[in-house]
Amino acid sequence: MAAAALHRGLDAQGYIAREGSLGRVPDAFRPVVAAARGRLPAVFGARLHSAYLYGSIPRGTAREGRSDLDLLVALHQEPTEADRADARVLGAGLDEEFAQLDGVGTLLYGRGRLLSDLERYDLGWFVACLCTPLLGEDLATYLPRYRPDSLLARETNGDLGLLLPRWRERITDAGDSHEARRPLVRFMSRHLVRTGFTLVMPRWGGWTSDLGEMAEAFASYYPARAGHMRTAALLGHEPTGDAAVLRSYVEDLGPWLAEEYARVHGVKAPRP
Template sequence: MDDDSGGRGLNRDGTIRREGSLSRVPAAFAPVVAAARSRITGAFDGTRLHSAYVYGSIPRGTAVPGVSDLDLLLVLRTRPTGADEAAARAVEAGLDAGFGQIDGVGALLTSTDSVTSELERHDLGFFLACLCTPLLGEDLAGRLPRYRPTPLLARETNGDLVLALPRWRRRAAEAATDAERRSLCRGAARRIVRSGFTLVMPRWRGWTSDLAESAEVFARYYPGRPERIEQMRLAARVGRSPSADPAVLTTLIENLAPWLAADYLAVHGEKAPRP
């Protein structure tokens, strides 16, 4: 059941295939992943940590030394505390300082109850089951369903893009350095491209996390909007190689994102509210 179907990231039964594997980690990043496993184990004992995962370009095998970042998901047995957050930030700092291959580290914290809840089933649950590669502990994907590229999945993964706009605008206004602008550019661009892809995902009937491919899939369904296609291609480029140019941020945050958020709500509706 786990053979790729037609190059669209699906199993033979039409469910979304898990996209990463430790066997695909490029050789240059193998020491980084090994160190992540060691540092996480040292920072969280078995009474706190349920499982850990790596996601993004490193387990997909597409990471570029000096450009790609290391993305981690840490699932705790109970809701994360302030001490847990501090431990995760220490793991991030240690790995970032120790390896020139990576351009930053991000460790998300959550709990088993949250991942497996009905509310998060088609968002965080999907993220873990299909986009994350097990690194430590029991793989929670076994407690979650098999996912398909449906309108429900589209709504629950990216049907809240509109909520990100005020935060991005505030960060853009407050950014004082090129590093801050590049960080915002990378995060906003990746979110925009993912939203552009999932907007048309049910019609394309497949899954990809590749930014360039996502932009081109989006382009297939908006042939009459060449300006949006070019903006989405720009977002895909700066999602990989972020820009500090304020004009790029303006294009993404003030032009493309508001249009995309409105179209998304019109097509798929609003994501279920979170507490």
């Protein structure tokens, strides 16, 4: 369905439309995508089931020198440490070769996990709605269609309370290094904005991956926290290494958001 026919990211039946396509990849990033497509089979061989793009590159919003390449790779079996090491080598090679990239991130999962009942409204939804097929059989064929409801909200981001202790450890490990804190600000800012958005997603009645639009949707329901979320959206694009920002995330905005999320949607089903 053409993008113009969508309303708040939903198709005519009210389901979340799959975002992104290979046709939207900006010209500057087409060589990057071609290289990834060509190298993945050589790296993973018969272990590879399928591969996908997600993020700004398939959405057509990537910026040269600012955007990273986001890949999701589905293997026939659960990934091993050797598989993860192979993915890191692949990513480092692409990042070094293509100046238009600001890093490469690769998610590795087994096909069985991605299609499991436990992950149906988290990783399954992610593949079906936010990932663009690059190689192999599209797992979305085996997954349902999704609406922006409370179940989806709970299972995608209802674990913030469990994540906060790990975030505090990562902040401590970063120490006084501005360069070590900057990627943490970027990651945590984006995660909090997306969590804030999915908190209000059922009431807003749609889906978006635009951080600014997410923050504005949240702000319409939680005006007292609007400034915090708008700032986080900006830092998700242009992060600093400010230690005070990270402290505010794990001492104020994060705990408040986790508590409100649990109150509204409940807590995500536990994983092994």
